[in-house]
Amino acid sequence: MHISLPRPLGAPASAPALPKIGPQWVPAGVFLGALVFAGTTVLIAQTSMETAAGYEVGRLEGLKTLEQQQNQRLEAEVAALKSLDRIEQIAVDRLKMIKPKNYTYITVDRLPPTAAETTRSREEAAYRGDAASAEPWWERLLSGLTGQKRTQ
């Protein structure tokens, strides 16, 4: 059954025909579609990369905080090990060192070795297991002068 509805007042008798798209527009359409697709893909990829980078930044910041805290804890440990109380305790209890009552000043007619020389020669001597050479010259000198070893 066909029902025909009354035409509204003022309405055109029939819809105007759309202009026909010729085949010459097809490549342009395809190009436009590809462009939209590419743009969307780039946008999605960019958003995805941004999100991933955001997570990575957060993760690295967390790691940084963790490392900083670890660093702080280790520094506290180092400070405790280097504290003057501990050094003195080791010097007195383990190395049997005593505080000098008097100081004797002597002139040594020779240039002191450089820090590098001293370290190298001591390390070499220690490596060879040569305890006598490992003792620095000034300690041997003091031992000779005072007649006693600095440490027991």
Added chain:
Amino acid sequence: MNQRERISKWRVGSVMFMLGASSLLLVGKIAHIQLVEHADFAMQADDNHWGKQLLMAPRGAVRDRNGNPLAMSINRWELSIDPSQLEKPGAREAAINIATKATGLSFSDIEKKLAGATKAVVISDQVDYAQGKPIAETGLPGVRVKELVTRAFPEGALASTLVGFLGKDHFGLTGVERDFDRDLAGVPGHTRFERDSIGNPIPLGYRTTVNPKPGGDIYLTIDRYIQRVVERQLDDTLKEQKAEGGTVIVMEPDTGAILAMASRPSFDVRKLDFSDPKTMELIRNRAITDLYEPGSTFKSMTMAAALNEKLVTPETTHNDNGPVVKYGGAISNWNFVHVGVETMTQLLVRSNNVGAVWVAEKLGTEKMYNYINRFGFGQPTNIGLSGEASGFYRTPKDPAWTPIDLATSAYGQSVTVTPIQLITAYAAIANGGTLMRPYVVDRVVTPERSRLTQPIAVRQVIGADTARTMRTMLKQVAEEGTAGKGTVPGFAVAGKTGTASIPSAAGYDEKTIASMVGMVPYDQPKAVILVKIDNPKGSQWGSQVAAPVFSALAKELLVYWRVPPTEDAYVSTVR
């Protein structure tokens, strides 16, 4: 219209009116909520939905001049378990397993702690930062962690009055911790996260974090080794002399940098007990807050002023033929011995009061008080620490001033000073006459920038020649005079002792303050040392109590700095 219809209409009208009015009220209330109270309700909704966790900024460390930490923060976590949120099967075991890993406690130990508990129970407050961080981030139901910051003191109670301590809220309460709180504290950050209806974070919910800005490190001018030597020497002396207290300061005269500053009684920051009212008495830094009459150590100022004004020379003589009676009061020497004619150097060597009065009168009121002012007395040194006292002396402008004040101030009475003022004035004699502003903070280092303290010359008080002459005179005092026990074998030192009576309401009582201020080596001083011992019982004299402390400290410092001794100190030559 009959009566029934009228009543019915009236009823309908009333109901309509009531409905209309209540609708209007409802709309009004909604409008009020939406338009007027919107912000409040939005905030409440926001608070319900969003949780916020404060991230404390790591507090900077207080270090000595070589970077050794004296106070530093270590972050830990407090882990607690709330059994009321662990009703799902297996949740309790899972929570205990997490706590076991984080705390190192056994499963059964944690079970015991939780037995019968209905509220959150603290399992441990010593959870390592690395262990607690994942728990904080995951936000598991029933397991809570709270970040705790512990202040560690690797050197123990060293320089405790100077360094100070923090309150429970982690703000500095005293010392450098308070005065440089803004630099040390940093800026806290926060994490904002979505949470569920019972307040737990939604594991995969939205989360933003504003990282805290760490606080800066304060590098003091203090050298921990020198500070320790000073504190140990001070403690030994107080014990030996059964003294009430004492102060020792070591200053670098060319810059005003404080190398050590110790005062007793003091406190151990690790054992503070605020339930004891006496604790509050221990926390002040007496080196800058406490006033005392300096006694004979002040004669150096009087002499320096007269030398600088060219009113006297070291060889100028005066005749000390007995006590001087001035303005109704008799002024005698400390030992009641009057030697007759003596030079200005001898005056200082013997620490002669009568001679000092003669010098002050030669200077006159205006010049005398002008020099007292120029040496920095009666005003804070601006060392950069809070609570510094100004000290006091009367001038002719004060109604209570009498001419005897001029005479007594010449030998350090009727003048009150702080130890830091006196050592700063002596530093001017040591460095060629320039009054330096003392300072205890060498630099502030934050992640963004460094702030260095530059030495500040306040003013030229005396000429370089006068300063040199004064050092020579004070060297003689150390070698021949009252400061004889302050000498160091192999080195020439310069200094002056003082024994000051402590004023009371009835005049001066039996208690004394024994002190010595001096410099080593005398010709190019590397350090000025002030020693002040309060009410010593063994001996009351500065020459007997303070001078040996000065000597011991000077010896330690010279060896520490490897300062070569004088030529005659070498006993042999080794080739």
